[in-house]
Amino acid sequence: MSNLNRRSVLTLGVALGLVSAAGVGAAPALAAPAAAGTDPWWVWDDEVDQLVAGLITSGQVPAVNTAMRSWVNNSDAIPSGLPANLRTYLQGVNTLPSWADRTKLRLAADFNRRKDTYLFMLYGLGSGIMSTVIPREAKSVYWSAGGANMQDRAAKTFTFGYDLSELTAFEPNGQFVVTANKTRLVHAAVRHLLPQSPHWRAVANEPGLIPISNGDILVTFHSLGTFVHKKLKEWKVPMTAAEEAAFLHQWQVAMHLLGVRDEFIPQTWSAAYAQSASALSPILAPSTEGKELAEDLLGLTAQIDLGITRGFLNEFVRYVLSNEIGDWLRLPRDYAAAALIRTVWPAFIAFREGLNPIAPVSFYMFDQFIRAIAMLFLNKGASGTTTLITIPTGNRP
Numbered sequence: 001m002s003n004l005n006r007r008s009v010l011t012l013g014v015a016l017g018l019v020s021a022a023g024v025g026a027a028p029a030l031a032a033p034a035a036a037g038t039d040p041w042w043v044w045d046d047e048v049d050q051l052v053a054g055l056i057t058s059g060q061v062p063a064v065n066t067a068m069r070s071w072v073n074n075s076d077a078i079p080s081g082l083p084a085n086l087r088t089y090l091q092g093v094n095t096l097p098s099w100a101d102r103t104k105l106r107l108a109a110d111f112n113r114r115k116d117t118y119l120f121m122l123y124g125l126g127s128g129i130m131s132t133v134i135p136r137e138a139k140s141v142y143w144s145a146g147g148a149n150m151q152d153r154a155a156k157t158f159t160f161g162y163d164l165s166e167l168t169a170f171e172p173n174g175q176f177v178v179t180a181n182k183t184r185l186v187h188a189a190v191r192h193l194l195p196q197s198p199h200w201r202a203v204a205n206e207p208g209l210i211p212i213s214n215g216d217i218l219v220t221f222h223s224l225g226t227f228v229h230k231k232l233k234e235w236k237v238p239m240t241a242a243e244e245a246a247f248l249h250q251w252q253v254a255m256h257l258l259g260v261r262d263e264f265i266p267q268t269w270s271a272a273y274a275q276s277a278s279a280l281s282p283i284l285a286p287s288t289e290g291k292e293l294a295e296d297l298l299g300l301t302a303q304i305d306l307g308i309t310r311g312f313l314n315e316f317v318r319y320v321l322s323n324e325i326g327d328w329l330r331l332p333r334d335y336a337a338a339a340l341i342r343t344v345w346p347a348f349i350a351f352r353e354g355l356n357p358i359a360p361v362s363f364y365m366f367d368q369f370i371r372a373i374a375m376l377f378l379n380k381g382a383s384g385t386t387t388l389i390t391i392p393t394g395n396r397p
């Protein structure tokens with residue numbers, strides 16, 4: 001699909017989102033009418049982009065990274081060692097948006113804790129592998145500095161999911177607001193650096209040749225939040241309406257903190273589904289970079305003893321995403337594992353969620369598998385946490 005077509009479908013998706021949001025009387029702060037005339041594929045994060053570009057060209061990034069090490073908890077003061085312009089900027093954005101609802105955020109945190117095993121698995125194996133078939137994301141990640149070391153990069157990305165899923169994520173002693181702001185700075189650096197990479201320029205299909213627009217971030221959100229919500233529904237994991245709304249709300253706040261304009265943020269799950277169908281589904285495709293990243297990611301997971309074979313892991317990815325994506329990534333078939341997953345997984349969820357009193361055969365194998373994936377997240381998240389995220393100063397050579 002051409003750039004123009006894709007942009008126009010997303011704009012349509014946003015318009016649909018606004019229409020349905022207005023229909024259910026969603027929070028007015030998110031429903032600014034300005035969206036109608038603005039295209040998220042041509043919106044980046046101007047203020048911080050300029051600021052970080054200045055820090056890179058003046059060689060201040062290493063000192064900024066050092067000063068940022070002590071900045072971890074949401075309640076921490078912005079480090080005094082940062083350049084004045086960056087401090088002033090961060091003081092303005094290092095806070096929840098006015099429309100954030102702390103009651104919803106607490107419910108989301110509690111929900112995340114109760115469902116953490118499914119969430120870690122879906123984010124890690126589902127969203128993580130899906131990111132490799134979102135060509136613009138795969139190419140950006142591959143050709144940025146972090147692409148050269150996927151293990152380290154995956155650990156940093158896990159930190160984001162871990163901080164978001166923590167019980168205290170948005171509380172003063174939590175870390176998510178800081179993690180999101182550091183990520184926003186990293187993305188700003190990437191927007192300055194990647195256009196200087198001849199490798200990236202040769203493969204990039206980006207409006208104005210600048211990566212990570214608001215549109216791109218929305219697409220990634222759909223590969224994370226919308227995808228996970230859809231799977232939990234499909235798998236009949238019990239969720240109250242309030243929990244579903246809270247889960248969306250946490251992502252709305254996350255997108256705001258990552259620099260997405262409020263008017264582009266979907267306000268309801270139906271708006272999010274419509275936007276995902278028009279902006280994410282049609283662009284999924286294999287790429288050379290994505291295939292290599294997927295192999296790295298699955299190789300990384302395979303290093304941990306998940307109590308399963310690589311064939312099972314490949315089939316689980318196929319089950320969670322699709323056979324089409326599995327074929328794109330050339331994941332070898334293991335038909336016995338595929339049949340086992342197809343029959344046992346729904347029974348496993350029903351038993352685990354108390355919907356069916358009979359434990360399926362292979363219950364322990366599945367249980368060990370999802371717990372091991374969760375531990376992979378928790379260990380990476382707990383060791384080093386937010387200090388891991390640093391602003392890059394170059395690209396992948």
Ligand code: HEM
Pocket residue numbers: 136137138140141144145146147153156157160183186187190211212213216217218220221224258389390392
């Ligand atoms: C860096 C999360 C959207 C490309 C990061 C980091 C996190 C993160 C936590 C810092 C870790 C690191 O340094 O590796 C997210 C989230 C997103 C999002 C939660 C949306 C919901 C995107 C999009 C793109 C992108 C849309 C590209 C199209 C990158 C790149 C880096 C990065 C290239 C730097 C990698 C490096 O060189 O270290 N992102 N991101 N991100 N992100 Fe994102």
